[in-house]
Amino acid sequence: MNAIGSMRRHPAAKWVGIVLIAGSLLALPFVLASVGTAWVRITNLAILYILLSLGLNIVVGFAGLLDLGYIAFYAVGAYVYALLASPHFGVHWPWWAILPIGAAVACLFGVLLGTPTLKLRGDYLAIVTLGFGEIIRIFLNNLSDPFNLTNGPNGITTIDSIHFFGVDFGTMSRVGPLAFSSTIKYYYFLLAVMLLVIAVNLRLQDSRIGRAWEAIREDELAARAMGINTRNMKLLAFAMGASFGGVAGGMFSAIQNFISPESFILTESVMVLSMVVLGGMGNIWGVILGAVLLSFVPEVLRYTVTPLQMKLFGRAIVDPEVLRMLLFGLAMVVMMLFRPAGLLPSAVRKRELAAPKP
Amino acid sequence: MTEARPVAAAAAVLEVQAITKRFGGLTALSEVSFSIGEGDIYGLIGPNGAGKTTLFNVLTGIYRQDEGTIRFRGEMLRNATPDRIARLGIARTFQNIRLFANLSALENVMIGRHVRTRATVVGAVLRTPATRAEEQAIERRAHELLDYVGIAARGNVLAKHLAYGDQRRLEIARALATDPKLLALDEPAAGMNATEKVELRKLLERIRADGITILLIEHDVKLVMGLCDRVLVLDYGRRIAEGLPKAIQKDPAVIEAYLGTPRATTDPHPDPLPGEREK
Numbered sequence: 001m002n003a004i005g006s007m008r009r010h011p012a013a014k015w016v017g018i019v020l021i022a023g024s025l026l027a028l029p030f031v032l033a034s035v036g037t038a039w040v041r042i043t044n045l046a047i048l049y050i051l052l053s054l055g056l057n058i059v060v061g062f063a064g065l066l067d068l069g070y071i072a073f074y075a076v077g078a079y080v081y082a083l084l085a086s087p088h089f090g091v092h093w094p095w096w097a098i099l100p101i102g103a104a105v106a107c108l109f110g111v112l113l114g115t116p117t118l119k120l121r122g123d124y125l126a127i128v129t130l131g132f133g134e135i136i137r138i139f140l141n142n143l144s145d146p147f148n149l150t151n152g153p154n155g156i157t158t159i160d161s162i163h164f165f166g167v168d169f170g171t172m173s174r175v176g177p178l179a180f181s182s183t184i185k186y187y188y189f190l191l192a193v194m195l196l197v198i199a200v201n202l203r204l205q206d207s208r209i210g211r212a213w214e215a216i217r218e219d220e221l222a223a224r225a226m227g228i229n230t231r232n233m234k235l236l237a238f239a240m241g242a243s244f245g246g247v248a249g250g251m252f253s254a255i256q257n258f259i260s261p262e263s264f265i266l267t268e269s270v271m272v273l274s275m276v277v278l279g280g281m282g283n284i285w286g287v288i289l290g291a292v293l294l295s296f297v298p299e300v301l302r303y304t305v306t307p308l309q310m311k312l313f314g315r316a317i318v319d320p321e322v323l324r325m326l327l328f329g330l331a332m333v334v335m336m337l338f339r340p341a342g343l344l345p346s347a348v349r350k351r352e353l354a355a356p357k358p
Numbered sequence: 359m360t361e362a363r364p365v366a367a368a369a370a371v372l373e374v375q376a377i378t379k380r381f382g383g384l385t386a387l388s389e390v391s392f393s394i395g396e397g398d399i400y401g402l403i404g405p406n407g408a409g410k411t412t413l414f415n416v417l418t419g420i421y422r423q424d425e426g427t428i429r430f431r432g433e434m435l436r437n438a439t440p441d442r443i444a445r446l447g448i449a450r451t452f453q454n455i456r457l458f459a460n461l462s463a464l465e466n467v468m469i470g471r472h473v474r475t476r477a478t479v480v481g482a483v484l485r486t487p488a489t490r491a492e493e494q495a496i497e498r499r500a501h502e503l504l505d506y507v508g509i510a511a512r513g514n515v516l517a518k519h520l521a522y523g524d525q526r527r528l529e530i531a532r533a534l535a536t537d538p539k540l541l542a543l544d545e546p547a548a549g550m551n552a553t554e555k556v557e558l559r560k561l562l563e564r565i566r567a568d569g570i571t572i573l574l575i576e577h578d579v580k581l582v583m584g585l586c587d588r589v590l591v592l593d594y595g596r597r598i599a600e601g602l603p604k605a606i607q608k609d610p611a612v613i614e615a616y617l618g619t620p621r622a623t624t625d626p627h628p629d630p631l632p633g634e635r636e637k
Contacts, residue, residue, distance in 0.1 A: 200483050207482035207493070208475050211461075215469045218458035225418055225452075227444030227473025227536050236479065351464055351497065351514060 025191060029184040039299075040183045044255060046295035047190040048248050053275040053291040054201050054284065055244025060273065061282035061346070062210060063237035064217025066126040068269055069113070069133025073242040075140060075264035076109050077102040077249025079150060082259050085160035088151060095162045099250045106246025107239045109136075114238035118231055121220075133269050140261040155260025162189065162254045170257070186255050193251065197244060201284050204240070213237055214282070274328075278335055280342025289343055298324045369396045370429075371540055371571045372417075372448075377426035379409075379416055379595075386412040388595045389426070394540070394588075399562065399572040401586030401603070403579070405615060409595040410575045411453055414544055417573075418450050419443040431539060445473050449538035451529040453545045453575070459518035463509060463528050466517050467500035470535025503531040507561060523554040530561070534570075541565060542573040547581055559585055583607065591615065 032039040056070045080102035084093045113132050117125055144152030161170030161182070169185045204210045212233045215223035224230050253259050271294065279290025298320075305320040339345070370393040379387040387409045394400040402410050415421040417428065419440040428435040430446055438446070449470075458466050475496060481489040504510045507527040512520060517528060526546055533541055546562075547555050555578065562585060566572055576582045582589060583603040591599040591606060593615040599606055606612055 203483050203485060204479070207489070208472055208477045208496070209479055209482050211465060211469050212472050214461055214465075215458050215472075218460055219456050221420065221440075222452065222456040222458065223469070224440040225420070225444060225450055225456075226470050226532065227441050228469070229439075229441045240479070346460070351462075 026188075029187045030178075033181070033184065037181065037183065040181070040187055042296065042299045044183060044186055044190055046292055047187075047194050048252055048255075049272065049275060049295045050194055050288050050291040051190075051197055051248035051251075052245060052272045053279070053287045054197050055241045055248065056272050057241075057276050057282065057284065057287045058201070058204070058213070058244070059237050059241035060276055061287065062205065062213035062217065063234060064213075065234060065237060066122060066129070067238075067241070068126045068130035068266075068273065069136070070129075070241070070245060070272055071264050071266075071269040072113075072133040072136035073106040073109060073245030074249040074252065074268070075136055075261070076106045076242075077246030078253045078259050078263070079140060079156070079249075080105050080246070081250035081253035082156040082159050083149075085254075086156050087158055088156050092160055095160075095164075095250070095254060099247055102250040103243040103246040106249065107243040110238040110240075110242025111235055113242075114235045118234055130266070130269075133264075133266060137261050137264050137266075140264070150261075153261060155258060155262075157258050159253050159257045159259070161257065162186075164189070169254070186251075190251060193247065197247075198284065198288070205284065209233070209236070217282075274332065278331070278342060280344040280346060282346035283342065283344050286342050286344030286346070293343075294328075297327070301327070370394060371396050371398075371431055372573070373429040374417070375427045375429070377413070377416060377423045377428065379412055379421060379423050386595050387416065387423070387592075390592065390595070390597050391426075392590050392597065392600055394571055394573060397566060397569065397571055398587040399566055399574060399585055401582040401589040402573065402575045402592065403577075403582055403589060404592035407594075408592040408615075410592055411544060412595075413592070414450065414542055414573075414575065417443075417542060418448060441473070444536050444538075447537070447539035448542060449533035449536045449540075450542040451526070451533055451544055451546060453548065455525050455529055457517040457525060457528060457532070459516070461517060462514050463504060463517055463520060463524075464497070464500050464513040466528055467503050467531050467535045468496050470503075470532040471496045471499060473536050500535065503534050504528075506534070506564075507531040508557065523550050526550065526558075527561070530565075534565070538570060540571045540573060544575045545577060546574070547576055547578050555581060 029040045029043065032043060052070070052074060055073070056067060059065050059067045059070070081095075081098050083089055084091050084098045084101065085095070086092075113129065117128050120128060140150045141153050143149040144154075150156070161168060163169065167173060167185070169189065170182050172179060172181050173185070174180070212223070212228045215226065215228055216230055216233055220230055252263070256263075272291075275290040275294045276287050277290070278294060279288065280286025301324055302320045305318065305323055306316045309316045309318065335342075373393040374391055376389040376391050377387055378385065378389055390409075390413060392400075402413065404410055412421065416423045419435070419438050419442065422437065430443075430448060433446065435443065435446070458469060461469070475492050477489045477492055501510065501513065504513050507530050509520070509524050509527050509531070512524060517525065520528060526549075530541075530543070530546065533543075543562075547558055550558060559581060562572060562574070574582065574586065583606075586603055588601060589599075589603050589606045590597060591609070591612050593611075598611045598615055599609040601609075
């Protein structure tokens with residue numbers, strides 16, 4: 001807290017901090033690639049999860065609407081991209097057209113989910129949104145007959161990668177001595193989108209709109225009595241959250257080149273919600289921390305548990321996949337006991353007080 | 359506001375005509391009528407369960423009346439939602455304080471400005487000069503209002519961490535932030551000590567002097583009788599008396615409602631008789 005306070009007082013220190021953070025973010029993929037290219041890929045997935053968590057944070061963290069089917073919007077964004085940039089329909093639109101369309105379609109689905117659930121809260125809302133998420137997945141699984149829209153469980157393959165100013169993000173390119181693999185290029189793309197989404201979130205939170213959401217989260221009746229149109233504000237929260245999910249979905253399609261309904265199961269919704277809750281609902285930095293931890297820790301386990309066991313016991317006793325769920329559950333229990341508001345709980349935003357001291 | 363205001367001649371801000379509200383078989387309000395003159399402090403008293411808060415909830419759009427009409431500044435409030443009523447200029451506080459508990463005092467008041475500001479998502483994300491100016495104005499006004507109710511130094515404290523009396527003040531500040539023409543206060547003095555009540559009384563008089571009409575539900579009879587221009591007495595959802603505080607204190611129907619023998623057996627804790635504490 002003090003460090004942040006003094007940073008605010010010294011603009012020079014602030015800039016040094018920004019340059020350091022920017023430098024390490026730019027260098028990160030090359031450092032990771034030197035350890036193993038898989039780690040860059042894992043980082044990219046982590047950024048996708050950050051995007052999803054930030055989107056869900058608007059709905060759950062700001063407006064206080066428990067959504068258990070959030071991954072549906074990710075799916076919608078992903079399928080919009082896949083259908084408009086793959087041989088499935090023979091359509092190959094550029095990414096800068098499809099990503100906004102994906103966001104808009106996801107936004108529409110957000111309103112579609114929001115409208116009938118306006119009067120629901122808490123557990124009831126959770127059940128309806130959970131159902132919504134499943135409905136979307138089941139539709140994707142079955143919309144292959146009589147008209148083949150989604151290609152069913154087989155999914156959509158050979159989705160176009162992103163092309164940007166003549167650079168194909170799907171292939172390797174070299175700039176002088178540096179080799180930019182497809183994964184590394186996507187890292188930079190995702191990084192840019194992530195920074196944009198963080199900026200949008202920060203500004204929304206610290207605005208009239210963000211305060212209205214928080215008012216609804218705290219006390220919906222009082223919010224209405226203060227003149228907040230809770231219907232519109234809740235729909236707006238669903239719509240904004242959904243469009244962030246849609247953008248993340250589109251990028252997922254482009255990076256993976258292949259999607260199927262299996263990527264959008266309930267576990268994914270639960271995972272994203274866990275990231276939001278673990279990090280600290282309503283706190284943007286907390287949510288990012290939650291997403292990073294829950295994306296990386298399982299991967300670190302995957303790469304360390306088996307070798308460790310081999311060294312200790314000479315054979316692998318516990319499968320890392322099993323251990324992962326065990327630790328995940330344990331982490332959640334411990335969290336709820338000791339830090340129920342998350343790792344970085346939403347803090348009071350201190351403002352300069354103009355009050356004269358007596 | 360002039361010093362000696364004509365009591366009934368002032369233009370009516372709020373006219374309530376024969377409001378009836380039923381909950382299943384229970385008639386919570388039965389053909390209640392009254393009107394509040396511009397710049398008045400209008401008291402609403404009655405024993406527990408008389409329908410005072412129900413009347414508040416009907417006025418602020420939380421409940422919808424079954425019969426009767428409400429006219430606010432000449433405009434009929436038909437099927438108006440709470441947010442629309444706040445926009446029209448009625449702000450309220452709650453009997454059991456309903457602040458935004460996990461937000462700071464200042465933010466609570468800033469939220470009150472929502473209805474008088476217009477920044478959209480686009481404006482908020484792009485931080486246009488208009489939005490920035492509006493944000494500054496919101497924050498400045500919120501500071502002013504905290505100062506106005508006397509809790510300027512507590513702006514950065516979470517609402518839930520404020521002392522009880524300060525929470526009541528904050529609710530008033532938040533309601534004032536919506537620029538109301540009519541401020542409806544549901545037992546603002548509940549739980550306050552004598553000093554706090556004196557302060558509250560000063561605050562309410564100041565609000566009235568600033569041109570805001572006040573509708574006040576209050577149990578502290580001394581406060582009501584000393585402060586209000588007119589008083590409406592409800593009992594079992596019916597209007598049993600209305601008029602100047604002096605006349606209300608002597609009204610036999612009011613005395614019976616507060617002391618009445620048939621109710622003494624059913625209601626072991628009647629509210630104090632008006633005038634009782636004045637001696």
